[in-house]
Amino acid sequence: MSNTETAPNEVDCAASSFAGVLHPREVPLGGPRAIRVRRTLPQRERSLIGAWCFADHYGPHDQRGGTGMDVPPHPHTGLQTVSWLFSGAVEHRDSAGVHALVRPGELNLMTAGAGICHSEVSVASAEPILHGAQLWVALPDSDRDTGRDFAHYAPRARTAGGVTLRTFLGELDGQRSPVHTFTPLLGAQVDLEPGVRLALEVDHRFEHGVLLDRGRVEACGSLLEVADLAYQGPGHAGLELTNLGDEPARLLLLGGTPFTEELVMWWNFVGRSHDDIAAYREQWQQHDARFGRVEGYRGAVERLPAPPLPNGRLRPRANPGI
Template identity: 80%
Template sequence: MSNTDPAPPEVDCTATGFAGVLHPREVPLGGPRAIRVRRTLPQRERSLIGAWCFADHYGPHDVRGGTGMDVPPHPHTGLQTVSWLFSGEVEHRDSAGVHAMVRPGELNLMTAGAGICHSEVSTPATTTLHGAQLWVALPDSARDTDRDFAHYAPRPRSSGGVTSRVFLGELDGDRSPVHTFTPLLGAQLDLDPGTEVALDIDEAFEHGVLVDHGDVVACGAALAVADLAYQGTGHSRLHLANRGDSPARVLVLGGTPFGEELVMWWNFVGRSHADIAAYREQWEQHDARFGAVAGYEGRVGRLPAPPLPNATLRPRPNPKV
């Protein structure tokens, strides 16, 4: 997921007081011939929002020509993956034996814990693929927990020109039953044209607003597609506006500041270079830590890990705001 250049410059990243807008960068998902996604987390200016440590936004992609998602079995440690679609359908298989479909408006949350592998493939019936892939870092006390999977279809709630779907945590009295290991918020908000809203939020949370489409102003900043606006703790309201004459849609992500330093490289979340090196070696050796995916019939059997860089992987400090 991160820079896998085998010979990068060795940089000791320092935390900043950034509080503003993160702009996305385009990267391939699952290989150089895969679909392109827009990545907003992590970045040097901000590595985390609460425990949210990774955010990809993709589409809408017309995949009728066979250019859909095909991510072969690949490993994860120390995190939960949050799959959220706006259109299309993705088949999920993992080494815990789960076979599930990701559909629009339905949460699929996979807990990697000590180790898991999974595949993601858009289905033949999908014509347009459009959604977000998000990761949540697990605290040290839970990073070696067992593999797990949860599915939840939140009921839409509409009021004052806003339709909300709360898939993690709580917002405006609507609460998801899905368990998280740190306090979190994850919600889709659809705003009618001309709608302005001030959401009551937890002052202990920091928040991010990721734009899917529309003429959106959030936290006082005008945003483009896949931009992510950041608001720190100490606020009781989150201000959103759709200034356009067509509907807008955003994802709101929040959580209490994550107090632990993380080392993130490729698909692994650890606490040290030694952690990452061990995970990589175990994946390459088909170690039981990750298990195996049954039923995947894609282009390659599993993704090989890239080589480690010739530098020591270091934690990214959390900015103080």
């Protein structure tokens, strides 16, 4: 998924001392008539949870009443994209030659590495209600120029005591995903029946984020609204979740070891300096081979142009709180 803002802010991707709840802001996806998404990461208070550096939550959006998701080919560098759906379907095409359908409960992970471009178009005929999350993972400096790649994994749902777990990255409660990550990560969907209290054992080295999709949940001692993200820092061997509502609740649990490297994230690029970002932008504008070409996309716009760089230089900063 692209950050389609025409004037994206510079983001200092660094750890901070913030501990609490991040509230989302709404942004359009794909133009003035497009769907709205709720963006929780990055924010000024906290831009990273482990290597997770971007979190969009969207839907439930009924595509029968208007447009769905239609994001033309756009570039990425230095990151992985994680697509996770609750309902609907999204057609993915990328410059590595991958053509895949993103389905509910199935992980689709694209590695940009040195450069990739891709398109995303929702398929209303498969299921008219589009509902899901798009997440980005920053790659460490040692691997940020790795080759393009794509992984798919459908984790088995395990239900017991009013709790259903689907672990799509890392390991949780005895479930392990086979998908490779470049830093230690956790990604899981947790469903809670009404009134259920869950005490999870988690890796004490990790920091964690709880992104609420639906329901009325208390997480890490805070009551969450839809698309809120509760943060818990490293040093905790447990994490508590309670469904306080009368309906089933659903959330995503994200975690990882604190990411200690300095980053600059602007538009759809992750780099280490202003010069990195400026070079990526120019190469995209010039149709450089770094990003390749998406075949088969049939939207009205051939590719997303990069917005202008800000007037000042983009600057990486130190990592307070580490």
